[in-house]
Amino acid sequence: MDRLREMSRRRKEAHSKWLMHDSKVYQSFLAMEQAAYADGALVKKHKELIAVGISVVINCESCMQWHIEQAARAEASEQEVLEALEVGIEMGGGPATVSTRFALEVMESVFDT
Numbered sequence: 001m002d003r004l005r006e007m008s009r010r011r012k013e014a015h016s017k018w019l020m021h022d023s024k025v026y027q028s029f030l031a032m033e034q035a036a037y038a039d040g041a042l043v044k045k046h047k048e049l050i051a052v053g054i055s056v057v058i059n060c061e062s063c064m065q066w067h068i069e070q071a072a073r074a075e076a077s078e079q080e081v082l083e084a085l086e087v088g089i090e091m092g093g094g095p096a097t098v099s100t101r102f103a104l105e106v107m108e109s110v111f112d113t
Helices: 003-018 024-037 043-059 062-074 078-092 093-112
Strands: none
Touching: 003 024, 003 062, 024 043, 043 062, 043 078, 043 093, 062 078, 062 093, 078 093
């Protein structure tokens, strides 16, 4: 839990620093992120679940934490997140199973299991 809180703190701190630097690239990224996760043919929940699977394949712990939390906020169930992790395992093979160890910790935190 402390590790997850620290990751969230560091992400918020870095976000604030980027905003203070008035980075046009970072602002463009935020706009792209907002557009990418807006409801369209796919709703936000489904897009976040896709991002969960991708996060597993690329082994990005910060991404896994963020997108699992965002999926839960978008009303994804624990089972839906678990299945997104399973798709990531299928796409990433053995190394992705290692990535999901962290994702399972995040799920425990998010879903209080």
